[in-house]
Amino acid sequence: xxxxxxxxxxxxxxxPFAESLRVAxxxxxxxxxxxxxxxxxxxxxxxxxxxMIKSHGLCVSAVCGDLGGHGFTVAADNAAKxxxxxxxxxxxxxxxxxxxxxHIGVIPADKSGCYGVLTEACTALGQIGEECGARFAIETGxxxxxxxxxxxxxxxxxxxxxxxDPANLVMVTGVDPIKGVHTLGDKIVxxxxxxxxxxxxxxxxxxxxxxxDGGIEDMRMEDYFKExxxxxxNVDVPAWIAALSAIDYSGxxxxxxxxxxxxxxxxxxxxxxxxEIMQK
Numbered sequence: 001x002x003x004x005x006x007x008x009x010x011x012x013x014x015x016p017f018a019e020s021l022r023v024a025x026x027x028x029x030x031x032x033x034x035x036x037x038x039x040x041x042x043x044x045x046x047x048x049x050x051x052m053i054k055s056h057g058l059c060v061s062a063v064c065g066d067l068g069g070h071g072f073t074v075a076a077d078n079a080a081k082x083x084x085x086x087x088x089x090x091x092x093x094x095x096x097x098x099x100x101x102x103h104i105g106v107i108p109a110d111k112s113g114c115y116g117v118l119t120e121a122c123t124a125l126g127q128i129g130e131e132c133g134a135r136f137a138i139e140t141g142x143x144x145x146x147x148x149x150x151x152x153x154x155x156x157x158x159x160x161x162x163x164x165d166p167a168n169l170v171m172v173t174g175v176d177p178i179k180g181v182h183t184l185g186d187k188i189v190x191x192x193x194x195x196x197x198x199x200x201x202x203x204x205x206x207x208x209x210x211x212x213d214g215g216i217e218d219m220r221m222e223d224y225f226k227e228x229x230x231x232x233x234n235v236d237v238p239a240w241i242a243a244l245s246a247i248d249y250s251g252x253x254x255x256x257x258x259x260x261x262x263x264x265x266x267x268x269x270x271x272x273x274x275x276e277i278m279q280k
Contacts, residue, residue, distance in 0.1 A: 001278045002245035006193075006271055007031035007061035007254035014263050017049075021056045027268040028275070031061040033101070033190075033254045039091055046094045053095075061252035062099035062137070062163070062190045063092040071105030072121035073114040082124050089134055098134035099190045099251070101163035106142040107151050118151070122160050129159030135189050137161045141168030145180035152187055161189035165256070166235045171196040171225035177235055181243035188249055192256045193270060195233035200224045227259050230270035238277050 010032045013020040017037070024032060032053065038046050053060065065088040072078050085100070092100050104122065108115050125136045140148065140162060152160055162184050166177030181188065200223055231237055241253070255270045257263050 001241060001280050002249075003278050004241070004244070004249075004251075004253040004274075005030040005061070006274055007033050007252040008267055008271075009033045009035075009064065009192075009254060009256045010037075011035050011064075012255065012257040012263055012267060018052065021052060021058065023264055024058055025056040027264075027271050029058065029255075029271055031059045031252055031254070033062045033064055033252075033256075034060055034095065035064045036088065036091075038095070039087060041091075043094070046091070050095050060092075060095040060097040061254050062097055062101050063088060063095065065089075065092075065100040065102045065136070066139075067102070071103050072118055072125075073105035075117045075120075078117070078121045078124075082121060082128075085125055085136070086128050089128060089132060089136075092134060093132060099137055099161075099163075100129075100134065101137045101139055101190055103139050103142070107147055109143065109147045115151075119155065122151075123155055123157055126155060126157030126159030130157055135159055135161040137163035137189050139163040139168065139192075140165050140180065140184075141172050144173060144175050145169070145183040149184050149187065162187045163190045163192065164188045165192040165194055166240050167192070167194035167196045167227065167233065170234045171198050171227065174198055174201055178239045178243050181240065181247060181249075185247050188244075188247070188251070190251050191244065191249070191253055193230055193237070193253050193274060194227065194256045194258075195230045195235045195237065196225055196227040197233045198225050227257075229257070229260065229266040230255065231273050237273070238280075241274070241277050 006029055008029045010020055067081055129135050169175050169177040255267050257266050260266050
């Protein structure tokens with residue numbers, strides 16, 4: 001099995017920055033995916049933060065550049081969001097990574113509605129990435145890998161890739177996350193190690209609309225899906241790692257743990273589990 005460097009989403013620890021670095025080093029992680037904490041820092045402050053990361057033997061796998069709301073589906077909001085995304089890309093490069101992950105909103109399978117708006121926004125984002133040598137990576141979940149792949153194929157830029165989250169596909173979309181790796185292939189530039197189960201099928205647009213709007217009356221997310229520690233859900237983690245190896249993926253495998261009472265324990269277990277799989 002291919003040996004991948006293992007990252008952890010910084011915010012998943014739910015600890016102060018310096019403490020997160022110490023714990024990440026202790027549990028054997030190689031890298032961190034960071035959020036937007038440094039977006040408003042000056043160059044010197046960013047260098048100091050990066051030096052702290054490096055002093056623990058870590059690097060940055062990617063920046064989570066998600067701006068929330070409905071992604072890039074609302075045309076009137078996109079000029080400001082694209083400008084902010086450009087700043088996020090500059091921040092990513094300052095932290096010596098060339099990947100920014102984000103949710104763009106739900107891509108319509110029939111190319112109706114906001115499809116043209118998303119195409120225009122992602123073309124602009126991709127061109128920013130091409131100009132500076134980086135990639136914006138759309139996170140899987142709201143649509144099938146086939147729909148996402150077709151959307152990327154019609155863009156006139158190679159500056160957009162995929163942040164592959166197998167658990168989102170299991171929990172929300174209800175498609176095979178192993179097949180999806182082969183469908184998207186070399187479009188995958190970053191991936192999340194996350195697990196979970198679907199409890200009740202519904203339209204993914206409803207789920208992502210819930211998050212975008214900050215909640216929907218009488219809708220309980222726990223009735224629809226449940227995120228679980230890595231290896232405890234319906235993601236076949238060994239098969240997923242094998243699929244990444246088969247497509248010659250060369251990026252990071254970054255653990256994301258958004259819930260749970262013991263995130264450090266869950267993440268530590270996930271690091272050990274991934275190491276065990278990759279040694280076989």
